[in-house]
């Protein structure tokens with residue numbers, strides 16, 4: 001008697017699981033990770049556009065993307081020694097619109113190199129759409145993923 005009941009409820013669970021799979025509800029149940037969730041270790045998976053790997057795509061990632069692009073002084077969509085050298089070579093220059101002024105404070109100083117070094121690792125994730133360049137499409141994709149999450 002008990003055994004039958006157990007088998008029945010197991011079958012019931014299986015049926016419900018099959019149903020949720022079929023209706024596609026499973027995807028939404030598994031859905032976007034809630035911040036602070038105990039079951040979803042932060043940074044356990046790489047979400048495209050999550051530049052700082054904090055598990056959320058938000059305004060911070062947009063800010064980081066803008067910094068990465070600003071630090072790409074020689075505009076080859078990668079951060080290399082050439083960018084660092086260009087910044088160092090331009091030390092002391094002042095004015096607006098200087099590419100070497102990565103933090104856009106109007107003067108090229110060691111702070112610009114510090115910013116460059118700070119976003120170096122993050123830059124590996126800046127090519128969100130994987131086409132080899134950093135541009136508005138990548139930024140738009142991050143923006144899009146913010147509204148999705």
Ligand SMILES: [Ca+2]
Pocket residue numbers: 049050051052053054055056057058060061
């Ligand atoms: Ca993030």
Ligand SMILES: [Ca+2]
Pocket residue numbers: 100101102103104105106107108109111112
């Ligand atoms: Ca500066």
Ligand SMILES: [Ca+2]
Pocket residue numbers: 126127128129130131132133134135137138
């Ligand atoms: Ca890209």
